[in-house]
Amino acid sequence: MADLTKPARAPRPTAEPSRWRAHGRTRRSTRTLRVRTSAVIVVAVALAVLVVPPLANLDEQAVDLALKLQPPSLAHPFGTDDVGRDLLLRCVYGLRVSLLVGLVAALVATVIGTAVGAAAAAFGGWTDRVVMRLVDTFSSVPHLLLGIFIVAMFRPGVWPVIVSVALTHWLSTARIVRSEVLSLRARPYVDAAISGGASRWRVAVRHLLPGVLPQAALAAVLMVPHAMWHESALSFLGLGLPSHEASLGNLIQSARGSLLAGDWWPTLFPGLFLIVPTLAIAGLAGAWRERINPRRRSELML
Amino acid sequence: MTTRRTLPWGPMARMTGRRALFAVPVLLVVTFGVFAVAAASPFDPVKAYAGTAGLTSSQANLDQLRANLGADQPLVARWWDWLTSALTGDLGDSSVMRQPVADVIVERLGWSTLLAATAFLLAILLGTALGVLAARRPGGWLDRCASSAAYTLEAAPAFWLGLLAIWFFALKLGVLPAGGLTDTDSDVITLGQVASHLVLPAAVLGVSQLPWFFLYVRQGVGDALEEDPVRGARARGTSERTVLFGHALRSGMLPMLTLVGSRVPELITGALLIETVFSWPGIAAATVQAALAVDFPLLAALTVLATAAVLAGNLLSDLLYGLADPRVGFDG
Numbered sequence: 001m002a003d004l005t006k007p008a009r010a011p012r013p014t015a016e017p018s019r020w021r022a023h024g025r026t027r028r029s030t031r032t033l034r035v036r037t038s039a040v041i042v043v044a045v046a047l048a049v050l051v052v053p054p055l056a057n058l059d060e061q062a063v064d065l066a067l068k069l070q071p072p073s074l075a076h077p078f079g080t081d082d083v084g085r086d087l088l089l090r091c092v093y094g095l096r097v098s099l100l101v102g103l104v105a106a107l108v109a110t111v112i113g114t115a116v117g118a119a120a121a122a123f124g125g126w127t128d129r130v131v132m133r134l135v136d137t138f139s140s141v142p143h144l145l146l147g148i149f150i151v152a153m154f155r156p157g158v159w160p161v162i163v164s165v166a167l168t169h170w171l172s173t174a175r176i177v178r179s180e181v182l183s184l185r186a187r188p189y190v191d192a193a194i195s196g197g198a199s200r201w202r203v204a205v206r207h208l209l210p211g212v213l214p215q216a217a218l219a220a221v222l223m224v225p226h227a228m229w230h231e232s233a234l235s236f237l238g239l240g241l242p243s244h245e246a247s248l249g250n251l252i253q254s255a256r257g258s259l260l261a262g263d264w265w266p267t268l269f270p271g272l273f274l275i276v277p278t279l280a281i282a283g284l285a286g287a288w289r290e291r292i293n294p295r296r297r298s299e300l301m302l
Numbered sequence: 303m304t305t306r307r308t309l310p311w312g313p314m315a316r317m318t319g320r321r322a323l324f325a326v327p328v329l330l331v332v333t334f335g336v337f338a339v340a341a342a343s344p345f346d347p348v349k350a351y352a353g354t355a356g357l358t359s360s361q362a363n364l365d366q367l368r369a370n371l372g373a374d375q376p377l378v379a380r381w382w383d384w385l386t387s388a389l390t391g392d393l394g395d396s397s398v399m400r401q402p403v404a405d406v407i408v409e410r411l412g413w414s415t416l417l418a419a420t421a422f423l424l425a426i427l428l429g430t431a432l433g434v435l436a437a438r439r440p441g442g443w444l445d446r447c448a449s450s451a452a453y454t455l456e457a458a459p460a461f462w463l464g465l466l467a468i469w470f471f472a473l474k475l476g477v478l479p480a481g482g483l484t485d486t487d488s489d490v491i492t493l494g495q496v497a498s499h500l501v502l503p504a505a506v507l508g509v510s511q512l513p514w515f516f517l518y519v520r521q522g523v524g525d526a527l528e529e530d531p532v533r534g535a536r537a538r539g540t541s542e543r544t545v546l547f548g549h550a551l552r553s554g555m556l557p558m559l560t561l562v563g564s565r566v567p568e569l570i571t572g573a574l575l576i577e578t579v580f581s582w583p584g585i586a587a588a589t590v591q592a593a594l595a596v597d598f599p600l601l602a603a604l605t606v607l608a609t610a611a612v613l614a615g616n617l618l619s620d621l622l623y624g625l626a627d628p629r630v631g632f633d634g
Contacts, residue, residue, distance in 0.1 A: 136328070137332065140332070140609050140613055141332060141605065141608065141609050141612070142568075142608050143567065143571065145570060145589065145605055148574070148589065148593045148601075149339065150339060151593070152592075152596055152601060153340055153343035153345045153598075154344065154345075155344065225457070232459055233461065236461050236575070237578060237590050237593070238594055239590075239593055239594065249459075252459075256465065259465055259468070260473070260480075262473055262474075264466070264469050267462070271459065271466075274459060274462070275458050279454065282457070
């Protein structure tokens, strides 16, 4: 998922205009449909996560054993879990926790990555070489393993999870920002600013940073689902959030017992809550990337 | 076509040697980082070693234990001790497995390799086949279905797929065992038992890696099908089969070859989850157990091992790329 080096497809030659135009129209309409669906889902997720918890209060400790493990029905669209809590409500709460952790971790990772990448490119020379070697070293440890190690050493909890996700995700941002700054630095307007007497700091803040921000922001948006995925995996392994702050990973982990008894719904729905927002964010980010870089026909990127 | 040209062993060996030299500082930094994180964390090796007995024993005993374990020494000294004894094959003792770390690794590495290799092979073969079929008719129903499925699979967590696979194949249909290496009632490891227990974990791990291979092949072959050599071959009246396999697939496979080595970290990530879900007695499941029990010697050794595997994977992908495309060469 962190792979951002997908080869770009070269623009198609526009021979045979009639055929290609027809082709282009259907492609554009599926793209609009994709973007609209993605936008609707993202808005729905944001609303659900923000509005539902204050309205429908879920007591995570409440137990109603008479209603335990009800299959999906009208009263409980997703069924109930092994102690009789409504699964839909629990999934929304879990999504809220996962999304929050993902957002904070992606934000921290983007700030680190932008700072490191910009510094490496701006200073150049030895600093650049040492920093990029360090980035290579970091990326040769598998991300989840590094996350597991950090969480194991600092004991499971919200902050170790956020730190471990952030520490493993800044690498790609640093690489993107560095290459972007390097290409911006060679532009004539930067030369003009330098010969006009602008200080290093002014060039960085006034001319380089605004050029880099869209790319960094795009990387940050794409990082949110990845961070959520990461947090769920850690929680699933029992190395994530404490069970009273159940994230989607915790929900799947605690449903393992009822799954082995044949009840599929406590496992299925939290997973879907992870997949659908991920796809929606990827769909929106694809459209955004096309706007930043229209020459490049974009593929969905997760 | 058999021995038309021999492999460039010399440049390949030189590249391997260069990479091995580069791997040394990387591994040194990683081991040091592991020790530094442990030193900065609230983790205390003495308490971990003593367990519940540590709560009742006297301070003098604890100090003695601390000296015996070498935990009173500064970070660099501890790191250096570990490093020198690791080079002689002594990686310390695992508290959760109750045996030397080296034994744990030797015992479990084979099972993990079996699982990962089967899954990788499955992902490559199936991904290539589906990718070629989808690239033949871009926008066709197969392309659309397979691409949508691939994006969904990319977003799906591997452990969730594993759990659903257990529910469906082991519980609903009852055709495959749900986990472990052998049936619970047998102690002997037979080939048939292992094969039947391997199917589900390897299939889920393979399927979770499949989308990347599929999308790369589809993209590569699709691009190659629109290039001049293919147009020329078609104009000459070459059969569709030859065009697809002789021209498009050969150049379209290039980007996928780099993927083979560079997917190793993701494969390790997937194995961490899948081995836990299926209680596969491999090295990744041991990593999770070590993390849950805060078993530092085992965790440190396995982190370093995984890093070495990733570096080897990078080397493999560069070697393959150099072999497939002589213009790239072996200079990296």
